[in-house]
Amino acid sequence: MTDPTTPATLVHIDPTTLLDHPSNVRDDLGELDELTASIRQVGVLEPLVVVPTDDGHRILTGHRRKAAAIAAALATVPCYERPDLADDRDQVLAMLIENLRRDDLTELEEARGYQQLLDLGMSATKIAKATGTPRARVRDALAVTKSDTALSTASHHGLTLDQALVLTEFADDHEALATLTNTAVEDPDGLLHVASRIRQDRERQAQYERLVAEHEAAGVTILDQRPDSYSTKALSVPRILDALIDGDDGGLDAGRHVSCPGHAVWIETSSWHDPRPIYACVDP
Numbered sequence: 131m132t133d134p135t136t137p138a139t140l141v142h143i144d145p146t147t148l149l150d151h152p153s154n155v156r157d158d159l160g161e162l163d164e165l166t167a168s169i170r171q172v173g174v175l176e177p178l179v180v181v182p183t184d185d186g187h188r189i190l191t192g193h194r195r196k197a198a199a200i201a202a203a204l205a206t207v208p209c210y211e212r213p214d215l216a217d218d219r220d221q222v223l224a225m226l227i228e229n230l231r232r233d234d235l236t237e238l239e240e241a242r243g244y245q246q247l248l249d250l251g252m253s254a255t256k257i258a259k260a261t262g263t264p265r266a267r268v269r270d271a272l273a274v275t276k277s278d279t280a281l282s283t284a285s286h287h288g289l290t291l292d293q294a295l296v297l298t299e300f301a302d303d304h305e306a307l308a309t310l311t312n313t314a315v316e317d318p319d320g321l322l323h324v325a326s327r328i329r330q331d332r333e334r335q336a337q338y339e340r341l342v343a344e345h346e347a348a349g350v351t352i353l354d355q356r357p358d359s360y361s362t363k364a365l366s367v368p369r370i371l372d373a374l375i376d377g378d379d380g381g382l383d384a385g386r387h388v389s390c391p392g393h394a395v396w397i398e399t400s401s402w403h404d405p406r407p408i409y410a411c412v413d414p
Contacts, residue, residue, distance in 0.1 A: 138210040140177060145199040145207045148180065149188045153222050153246055156229065156239055162198045169195070170202035177208040179224070181215050190221055191228045219250040227261055237291035238284055241271035248272060270295050277301045289314050296325050338405040341397050345407065351394035357410035368394060368412045384409040 178192030187209065189196060199207045215221050226243035229235040247257050254272060258265040274281055274294045279301040284294035293314045300306040306328050313324045342352060357368040371382040384407075387393050392411040399405045 138179075138212050141209050141211050142206040143180070143187055143209050145196045145204060147186055148178070148196050148207075148209075149183065149186055150193060150196075151189050151221065151225065153218070154189075154193055154225065156193065156235070159194050159197055162194060162201060165194060165198040166201040169198045169204065173204065174199055174207045177210045179212055179228075180209045181212050181221065187211070188221075190215060190224050219247065219252060222246045222250060223252075223260055230261060230263070236288075237271075238274070238281065238289075238294060241274050241281070241291060241294075244268050244271045245275040267291075274298055279307070283307065283311055287311055287315055293318070293321060296321055299325070300328065334399065334405060338397055338399055341405055341407060345395050345397075350388075351412060353394050353396040353410065353412075356396050356398070357394070357408065368392075368410045369414045371409045371411060374411060374414050382411075387411065 174195050176192075176195070178195055179190040180187040180192075181190060190212065192207075192209075195207065212224075215224055222243065226240070226247070229243070230240065244254075244257055244261075247260075248254065252260070254268050255265060257263070258268045261268075271291060274284070274291060277298040280294055280297035283289075283297055289297075289311075296314075297307060297310055300310055309328070310321065310325060314321050345352060353368060357370050359370050359373050371384065371387055374382045376382055376386075384393075387409065390411060392413040394410050394412045396408040396410060397405055398408050
């Protein structure tokens with residue numbers, strides 16, 4: 131367990147011998163030209179933080195400073211040695227906390243950091259408490275990291291955590307994912323509206339399929355086009371029951387017509403109402 135009161139030792143180390151951390155939360159070191167020029171001029175002003183290992187020293191914070199120092203041909207760089215951070219979980223936590231206080235850590239890099247801590251045995255509640263992050267944000271971030279498709283798509287297009295969270299719901303639908311990704315890039319304010327519309331379309335399709343399955347199971351013929359209503363067409367054309375009467379001039383309904391060999395149904399779909407059955411007779 132790390133002890134933050136343990137004094138750190140300041141040491142000077144050849145930057146070419148420093149080991150990059152395999153769990154570095156950053157995907158990209160970014161542009162180093164300005165930092166290199168600054169270090170070449172005045173050296174490294176803020177020491178790196180490292181932990182001793184059997185192979186040398188592993189960087190916790192300062193990957194960019196190390197790379198810039200090497201580019202500036204510095205012989206050594208100042209480093210705070212932290213042997214109290216030997217545990218992998220403490221190391222990832224230290225890197226994440228340090229980078230969360232910087233403006234250039236992306237939200238998706240932040241999410242990956244939370245996932246690393248979860249993999250190392252920390253609960254979402256403990257991660258939130260240790261990093262000073264609202265638990266809801268940690269929860270949402272972990273939901274995004276569970277979808278490789280949503281995470282990679284969001285990373286590629288530079289989307290926010292909230293936008294990536296929307297994509298997770300549709301990660302298994304290539305067409306919907308493409309539509310939402312394009313909306314997030316071109317019209318971010320319209321993303322939630324488009325997602326809502328896709329959900330409604332999905333639900334209508336599910337309702338349609340349920341109605342078809344129910345009627346097929348009952349042995350009812352499913353029509354592939356809307357039956358005719360009141361017209362002068364031949365009686366051999368399927369007619370909606372509302373347009374027919376029985377021998378006693380009584381109106382027909384589905385309950386009374388179900389035993390007719392010509393009983394059939396058309397499942398009507400529309401963008402303004404849920405799917406519904408329109409009953410008909412195929413040979414009135």
